[in-house]
Amino acid sequence: MARYELVKRSVALITLTNPPVNALSSPVRHAIAKSMERALSDPKVTAVVICGENGRFCGGADIREFAGPLRGPPLIPVLDAIEAGRKPVVAAIEGVALGGGFELALVCHYRIAHSKARLGLPEVTLGILPAAGGSQRLPRLIGIPAALELITTGRHISAQEALKLGIVDQVTDQNACEMAVEFALKSVGKPLSSRRVSMLTTPCPPDLDALLEAATMQVKKKARGVMAPLACIQAVRAAATMPFSKGMKRESELMTTLFNSGQAQAFQYCFFAQRTAGKWTLPSGAQWNNSKPREIRSAAVIGLGTMGRGIVVSLARVGISVIAVESEKKLLENGRQMVIGMLERDAKRRGVSASLNLLNFTLSLQDLKDVDLVIEAVFEDMALKKRVFQELSKVCRPTTLLCTNTSGLDVDALAGVTNRPHLVAGMHFFSPAHVMKLLEVVCGPRSSSETIATAMSLGKKMGKVSVAVGNCPGFVGNRMLKPYLDQATFLLEEGATPEQIDKALEDFGFAMGVFRMSDLAGLDVGWRVRKESGLTGPDVDSKNPPRRRQGHRYCPIPDMVCEQGRFGQKTGRGWYMYDKPGDTNAKPDPLIQNLLETYRSRYGIQPRNISDQEIIERCLFVLANEGFRILEDGMAARPEDIDVIYLFGYAFPRHRGGPMFYVSMVGLERVLERLEYYHQAHPDVPHLEPSALLKKLVACGSPPVQKWREYIKTMHSHL
Ligand SMILES: CC(C)(COP(=O)(O)OP(=O)(O)OC[C@H]1O[C@@H](n2cnc3c(N)ncnc32)[C@H](O)[C@@H]1OP(=O)(O)O)[C@@H](O)C(=O)NCCC(=O)NCCSC(=O)CC(=O)CCCCCCCCCCCCC(=O)O
Numbered sequence: 001m002a003r004y005e006l007v008k009r010s011v012a013l014i015t016l017t018n019p020p021v022n023a024l025s026s027p028v029r030h031a032i033a034k035s036m037e038r039a040l041s042d043p044k045v046t047a048v049v050i051c052g053e054n055g056r057f058c059g060g061a062d063i064r065e066f067a068g069p070l071r072g073p074p075l076i077p078v079l080d081a082i083e084a085g086r087k088p089v090v091a092a093i094e095g096v097a098l099g100g101g102f103e104l105a106l107v108c109h110y111r112i113a114h115s116k117a118r119l120g121l122p123e124v125t126l127g128i129l130p131a132a133g134g135s136q137r138l139p140r141l142i143g144i145p146a147a148l149e150l151i152t153t154g155r156h157i158s159a160q161e162a163l164k165l166g167i168v169d170q171v172t173d174q175n176a177c178e179m180a181v182e183f184a185l186k187s188v189g190k191p192l193s194s195r196r197v198s199m200l201t202t203p204c205p206p207d208l209d210a211l212l213e214a215a216t217m218q219v220k221k222k223a224r225g226v227m228a229p230l231a232c233i234q235a236v237r238a239a240a241t242m243p244f245s246k247g248m249k250r251e252s253e254l255m256t257t258l259f260n261s262g263q264a265q266a267f268q269y270c271f272f273a274q275r276t277a278g279k280w281t282l283p284s285g286a287q288w289n290n291s292k293p294r295e296i297r298s299a300a301v302i303g304l305g306t307m308g309r310g311i312v313v314s315l316a317r318v319g320i321s322v323i324a325v326e327s328e329k330k331l332l333e334n335g336r337q338m339v340i341g342m343l344e345r346d347a348k349r350r351g352v353s354a355s356l357n358l359l360n361f362t363l364s365l366q367d368l369k370d371v372d373l374v375i376e377a378v379f380e381d382m383a384l385k386k387r388v389f390q391e392l393s394k395v396c397r398p399t400t401l402l403c404t405n406t407s408g409l410d411v412d413a414l415a416g417v418t419n420r421p422h423l424v425a426g427m428h429f430f431s432p433a434h435v436m437k438l439l440e441v442v443c444g445p446r447s448s449s450e451t452i453a454t455a456m457s458l459g460k461k462m463g464k465v466s467v468a469v470g471n472c473p474g475f476v477g478n479r480m481l482k483p484y485l486d487q488a489t490f491l492l493e494e495g496a497t498p499e500q501i502d503k504a505l506e507d508f509g510f511a512m513g514v515f516r517m518s519d520l521a522g523l524d525v526g527w528r529v530r531k532e533s534g535l536t537g538p539d540v541d542s543k544n545p546p547r548r549r550q551g552h553r554y555c556p557i558p559d560m561v562c563e564q565g566r567f568g569q570k571t572g573r574g575w576y577m578y579d580k581p582g583d584t585n586a587k588p589d590p591l592i593q594n595l596l597e598t599y600r601s602r603y604g605i606q607p608r609n610i611s612d613q614e615i616i617e618r619c620l621f622v623l624a625n626e627g628f629r630i631l632e633d634g635m636a637a638r639p640e641d642i643d644v645i646y647l648f649g650y651a652f653p654r655h656r657g658g659p660m661f662y663v664s665m666v667g668l669e670r671v672l673e674r675l676e677y678y679h680q681a682h683p684d685v686p687h688l689e690p691s692a693l694l695k696k697l698v699a700c701g702s703p704p705v706q707k708w709r710e711y712i713k714t715m716h717s718h719l
Pocket residue numbers: 020021023059060061062063064075076096098099100101122123126130131132252255256259260272275276
């Protein structure tokens with residue numbers, strides 16, 4: 001787990017050897033401690049260099065170890081011994097020095113970094129803080145403002161920025177390890193006390209309180225209800241106001257609180273869930289590690305509306321040439337200008353030049369003869385999409401992959417109108433497509449493994465978190481959204497207000513409640529979908545009993561809001577009112593209050609007081625209940641995939657881990673009991689009926705979420 005060698009006759013070279021990231025697992029900590037003892041006690045050794053195998057210094061603590069009791073030597077004494085040693089120790093940083101890896105570098109007396117290395121304290125993104133002295137040493141080395149920013153955001157920095165901040169002593173384009181050995185030899189005999197970061201005095205700004213207060217306000221606003229950044233600020237305050245040993249004690253107390261909060265577990269679950277989601281499988285046995293993706297050099301996007309524009313930007317900024325297609329000259333020109341503006345702003349933000357030369361615009365599908373892949377993003381209309389796919393099938397060369405960005409239509413029905421159903425898949429982006437990280441890759445029953453591998457790999461290339469899902473109405477994300485939205489509107493009928501429901505969800509951790517979010521997205525979108533699916537419209541309304549559609553409870557309030565031309569922020573009115581169209585500051589609207597009161601009295605509904613607990617339970621338990629059904633149906637391979645979809649596509653609060661992890665933390669037995677209770681109270685809402693999988697998991701003793709897969713015995717897995 002660490003190799004020990006003597007180089008240049010007097011330098012002990014300690015190489016961490018724990019692939020893939022040289023994490024500080026128990027055997028690695030043990031090996032470092034033993035190697036340091038050996039180096040310090042060997043009279044031949046005059047200096048020490050610590051580096052990592054395979055060009056990676058160290059990715060920090062082994063996060064998997066956080067799930068169990070601490071085994072092996074604790075990290076802090078190992079680090080303290082390095083810093084206190086009488087021989088100079090140089091860290092040779094290649095690849096990454098993150099978390100505990102960065103803290104290891106901070107106890108070395110000198111740090112040499114390769115120019116491509118990245119450094120950071122990302123603990124906050126795992127729900128903890130840098131608790132091996134990082135929160136106490138970094139402020140001593142670089143001052144409070146810079147340390148505060150790095151520790152509370154977890155941002156990775158380049159070697160060049162680290163040099164500027166005074167974190168590293170030298171940056172090299174050559175072999176960092178060899179440079180470090182040379183550096184170590186030159187350091188022999190120089191005094192070490194000023195090189196021990198724990199001995200430095202933290203440069204304390206006169207406006208410390210104001211600085212920390214501003215940071216507190218900022219993190220509270222950015223990450224509602226998340227404890228870790230606040231604990232980081234308190235730890236940095238300790239570094240500014242306490243001697244090192246007391247600061248370390250404070251760091252440890254704060255870490256213990258975070259460790260036992262439940263939030264840390266959620267964040268750490270998210271870390272691994274994100275990595276698990278990339279590991280797709282198909283019923284044929286093809287999977288991520290035995291299927292080869294095709295290289296995509298050229299693509300076409302059809303439709304330059306809300307989604308198409310963002311998809312073009314996502315492709316072009318990773319160097320793929322794109323032909324963008326519209327149906328009319330004016331729309332094409334409008335789309336062209338929008339795309340160019342978006343690409344230019346994006347390039348400016350990233351400090352690169354915009355790849356405008358990769359773009360071509362056309363009105364003719366005939367121009368798509370030679371592209372490697374097409375993404376269709378025309379209106380959500382099956383007949384139109386089928387016409388487009390038939391035409392593509394004729395025009396494109398037989399090997400071109402044909403993908404659709406439909407948000408819920410049958411991908412296999414589109415495959416069926418082409419001459420290459422195996423080359424058809426869904427690539428479901430989220431709005432705005434160049435910003436949102438999620439991509440659902442929809443695997444039709446006839447999609448080939450090469451098609452799925454290519455769509456998944458293209459998603460990764462575009463910086464997306466890609467998740468393979470089955471082909472069912474709404475796929476995974478939107479299928480789950482429907483019962484969630486239904487519950488929110490049923491609660492309105494029963495006595496809640498949009499403000500109350502939004503506040504409960506925002507207190508839970510969502511950046512925006514369901515009604516504020518709907519106002520932002522535009523209420524007309526859902527209205528159009530409801531009309532197309534026969535849920536509302538003049539004919540439908542007169543033929544159905546009030547508040548019932550297709551045999552189930554139905555809430556027409558969202559339709560009534562739209563009938564008044566209230567489409568959300570863009571019209572200045574929606575569930576809330578705004579000073580003018582386009583404004584974002586939502587204010588409660590007495591007209592909505594009126595509408596709700598009139599509605600309730602028309603249907604003889606006695607409004608009741610609804611608790612926040614009921615709001616959370618009904619909205620989120622029903623969301624997870626549909627997730628269980630999706631797992632039963634084999635439309636998602638594992639609960640982690642569903643959680644990743646909700647984290648990256650629907651801004652589910654990360655400190656709750658995602659809907660499936662959240663219900664596992666609440667306790668499946670309790671969730672089952674509450675769903676049974678609500679279903680009894682509302683028997684005409686089938687989504688409240690507990691799913692068979694939930695019942696099965698409870699009957700099996702409510703195993704942890706990571707083990708659910710073993711219980712999902714689907715008759716017909718689609719993944
Ligand atoms: C490093 C990366 C940037 C690499 O990225 P990439 O190349 O894209 O590869 P990945 O796909 O991400 O990863 C490959 C593979 O490696 C796995 N992996 C990566 N990092 C780790 C890790 N740190 N640990 C374990 N496994 C890791 C990853 O899962 C992949 O494997 P797969 O899942 O099988 O596919 C990128 O990986 C990355 O960013 N990694 C994370 C870096 C990070 O966040 N590091 C910080 C870790 S936390 C830390 O270091 C803190 C400490 O050191 C804590 C010391 C604590 C000491 C004090 C303890 C006091 C405790 C008091 C508690 C009281 C308890 C009580 O009261 O009971």
